[in-house]
Amino acid sequence: MGKAPVRVLITGAAGQIGYSLAIQVSRGTMLGPEQPIILHLLDIPPAAQSLDGVKMELIDAALPLVHGVLATTDVEEACKDVAIAVMVGGFPRKAGMERKDVMSKNVSIYKSQAAALEKHAAKGVKVLVVANPANTNALILRENAPSIPPENITALTRLDHNRALGQVAERLGVHVSGVRNVIIWGNHSSTQFPDVAHGTAGGRPIPDALRDEAWLRGDFVSTVQQRGAAIIKMRGMSSALSAASSACDHVRNWVLGTEPGTWVSMGVISDGSYGAPKDVIFSFPVKCEGGRWEIVQGLSIDEYAAGKIKVTGDELVEEKELALQCLAGE
Template structure:
């Protein structure tokens, strides 16, 4: 007997990231070459025709691991018995919109989808929030799905982690597989802190391999922080291929585990480690084993890093307050 299929929900599935992500899941990039999947694809009614087109292409691709596709605009149907939920759908900020307006739209979306997951998903569902503001959307989802364990709700900072790996690899002329243990601290925003103090290149400390402290403390950080905006400027559209790839990396390592001695960056519910604010979703270095994650402890944080962690933590506390204000207004 082969393995039973795993049901994977992708919200916003007719969009760019969803279109890039669905075939990667169907081909085994997320869960492995021996794991059948059933895809649950959700989008809003105006995207229904496009969503059906995505389903048609998935069927036409004849992926051996793909044991079924549910394409729907009904959130209850989409969330029914799912094992994994990748929350790509959200409301993007548009020209002239105030920050609170965007937050209010996303609070409404994630409150509704949290309720559907709470009601319909498998009890052990693992949730990855991709849509921005990812950390705070994940927090709102957690607040509105109390039966889902907090440790099962995460947000995507693996894209930033992979961007940092790529920058170091390119700078040192080394295959990216030789770069280990960078860290993304904090928010998936321009306040995040990409940290190489504990990383290595082919077993050698990154600082030694790069041999350019000014670049590491300056252009490296700003390049990783601003990479999303740079890609929008070049393509006229936001990151899709890299976001889909990193979402697969995030789920694969979470479920299958990280290699011994290697950590990755994940946005998880903060316990206050490293002085981060509690009760927000904060990106930490984590090790994964047996379907769980744990924050890597005992890393030395210098004054420069501590200042960066405080800045990104302060931003998340501010975002949380704004989101809770929007949540309270929506409940009136």
């Protein structure tokens, strides 16, 4: 007998990232080439027609791993028995909007989705939040789904991690598969700290291979931090392809494990490691095994890195306070 299908929820499924993600999940990029799935696609009522179009395309693709597609605008129906939930839907910041306005909209969205997941999802559901502000949206979800273990709610910083790998590979002229163990610390925002101090390229420490500290502390950091905005400027649209690919990478490593001796970056609930503030969703280097993640410990942090970690940590504390104010006003 083959494996039983796993139910995978994608919210915001009619949008750019959701559309890219659906086909990648359906081809086994997320859970492996032998794991059947049943897709649950959720979007808001105004996107219902587009959502049905996505379902039609998935049927037309005749994908061997897909054992069913549910397309719905009902959050409770969408969350029924799902084992993996990828939260792509959210309210984007628009011109003229204050941070509090955006946070208030997302508090409302993630409060209702948290309640539906808590009530209807499979026991042990793993949740990945993609929609920005991803770290704090994940925290809102955690605050409103107390029965879901805190370690089962994560935020996407793998996109930033992969961007950092790509930048180093391009700079050195090597294949990206030979670049390992970069770290994204903190928030998925312009305060994030991409760190290569412990990374390797072709088995050599990245700083030694590059011999260019000015680039590593200058253009490298700013390029990774601002990459999303740069892609929007070039395409006129967001980085949907790479975001979807990175979401698959995040879940695949979480569920199936990381390679021995390597780590990846995930936004997870902070225990205060490396001077990060506690009880925010903070990006750390993690290793995964048996469906669990663990923060990599014992890495040396110099004064420069500690300062960068503090800046992004302070921003997450501010976002948390703002989110809790919005929750209190609900």
